[in-house]
Amino acid sequence: xxxxxxxxxxxxxxxxxxxxxxxxxxxxxxxxxxxxxxxxxxxxxxxxxxxxxxxxxxxxxxxxxxxxxxxxxxxxxxxxxxxxxxxxxxxxxxxx
Numbered sequence: 001x002x003x004x005x006x007x008x009x010x011x012x013x014x015x016x017x018x019x020x021x022x023x024x025x026x027x028x029x030x031x032x033x034x035x036x037x038x039x040x041x042x043x044x045x046x047x048x049x050x051x052x053x054x055x056x057x058x059x060x061x062x063x064x065x066x067x068x069x070x071x072x073x074x075x076x077x078x079x080x081x082x083x084x085x086x087x088x089x090x091x092x093x094x095x096x
Contacts, residue, residue: 015055020046023095040084040096051079 015024020042027036041047050056062074089096 018046018050018053018055021050047081 012024012026015021022040022042024040025038027038028034039047039050041050056079059074059077060079062077084094084096086096
């Protein structure tokens with residue numbers, strides 16, 4: 001495992017401890033050099049705490065890290081907030 005992936009694994013373990021986080025799905029487009037994620041939180045307060053907390057403060061500053069070390073390969077951070085459409089998601093067996 002390369003150094004960046006090793007840090008990503010440790011970062012995922014750190015994110016997994018976030019209060020109110022149900023899950024995160026990691027996304028990657030190697031061709032475009034992009035990564036992303038889809039998160040589901042228990043409630044609005046948990047989401048707000050995460051967005052205002054230390055992990056996202058690093059991300060918004062363009063930094064990537066594992067909770068201990070920080071490197072700086074992130075640029076163009078975009079955050080969009082959506083509500084879950086429960087009825088339609090249940091039909092397609094979404095994990096909510």
